[in-house]
Amino acid sequence: MARVIVVTSGKGGVGKTTTSASFSAGLALKGFKVAVIDFDVGLRNLDLIMGCERRVVYDFVNVVQGEASLKQALIKDKKTPNLYILAASQTRDKDALTLEGVGKVIDDLKADGFDYIICDSPAGIEKGAQLALYYADEAVIVTNPEVSSVRDSDRILGILQAKSKRAIDGETPVVEHLILTRYNPSRVAAGEMLAMQDVVELLSVDLLGVVPESEEVLQASNAGIPVILNEDTSASEAYKDIVDRFLGENKPQRFLTVEHKSLFKKLFGK
16 A cells, blocks of 8 residues: 655755655665655756756646646656656646645556655645645654754644644544754754754654765755765765664664764774
């Protein structure tokens, strides 16, 4: 049975699309058939991070409006087998999406044998974000270790618990997960950031993992490659751990303490 997962947060710029790209690629690398949908109509960034922007002919809105079929609009990822991208429109606004239209796209993806359908939500609590979370079975809440980001994520949790289809229909609640991005243990120690334990306590959501603050994420995004595919980097390892934990593996949390390089490492970079 396909699972619908929304990647969301209240605040912009916390790494939702980066997380959607790496999370979906990670699941596909495990052998699952995965579709990732960009709900950020009017902006459209997922295709850039996935490196397929030049291959977009039809988009999510075209499918919802009946102007193209789902098979015409889905882009097969060149780097990761079993991964497909449904890009957002840059020329429409969020009113072009309808609840019924989104539901039909998700039903069609389920019928096509997809194991996971990842919904990359726009920031905020407006229509686009609510459509992205409405059909969710699970939610990945992405937040930074900052008070404003955590507060906005708490608001999104309230919407999930009140306005998702599962909540409205009185079904089993949406399963909630937390990913903490741009984490810097040195700044936490200096009192400039919230500690991981503080964020988890404030939101009361199970932690999938911590992604360290790193230039690797920006470099991968600029290159059009999900950072999880950049071997031997801290951000790649963090997202691999996150996917493993999501699939039930018991892995210890990493990247929570300051790494002190030995003299050998400083001299030889190993």
